[in-house]
Amino acid sequence: MAIESQELKKVGLKVTLPRVKILQIMETAATEGKHLSAEDVYKALMEVGDDVGLATVYRVLTQFEQANLVTRHNFEGGHSVFELTREDHHDHMVCTETGEVVEFFDEVIEQRQHELAEQHGFEIVDHSMVLYVRRKEKK
Amino acid sequence: MAIESQELKKVGLKVTLPRVKILQIMETAATEGKHLSAEDVYKALMEVGDDVGLATVYRVLTQFEQANLVTRHNFEGGHSVFELTREDHHDHMVCTETGEVVEFFDEVIEQRQHELAEQHGFEIVDHSMVLYVRRKEKK
DNA sequence: TTGAATGCAAATGGTTTGCACTGAC
């Protein structure tokens, strides 16, 4: 049995063709370090000849998100992008010129965030930090 | 002439009733530390008896944003909120239970962000950092 | 068999736009 099927069962989702296919696509994207929108996933399915409705793509991605298989990001621009959930937390910097996405993690910042929330009597449930950047001119 | 009129002229916008009214509302909200959605502004206008179309509210807020009079934030949840642009940069924490918004600024984090961008060969154009938080249970 | 999953199309909700009318200069 394919790895995808096992992962689906593990999170309590019935093994169906759309779910397996979409999971495969997300895994492929992950190895390339890419973040896909629902539309991207839909197109990828079309290209491989798999006829899955866009609505199903949204439904499945949402289920995957709830099952913590994928993580949803809301960068500027109105649409969401998804990536396979990884055990290691990380934030993103997005190049405003090329759209390139770089992932990073910084212990100092994470630490400060918790301290700041604490100072205001809160605890952090989640956070998003996106740096919109531009390639520096080489001198 | 009211202060609002001068501000509008300064940024090259013709002085019209909707623009003056909306600017006043944004200023009032600012003194209360509030962030308003287009809908909020629209409702505020209605309450005062000023009949301005929702479309105009969007158009004016967008113009204000381009003129750098107001700043637009895209928190989770699909809709944008606006606040008067301030010279001092700050980030936000949003309570997931009450919607309460707290502004904060932390030099340590700002510093690290620049260092991290630099490490990847980028310079920061802009950034968004939002902490989604929950009031801590008092023990 | 049988309830869950899917496809399709229609609905949604925030935001934008086309166009004729209005108003600021």
Added chain:
DNA sequence: GTCAGTGCAAACCATTTGCATTCAA
């Protein structure tokens, strides 16, 4: 008087949902 600004309704776009059909278990 003119052209930018506005109101209204229709259009948009990403996403969600209702419902009849299909399918995994």
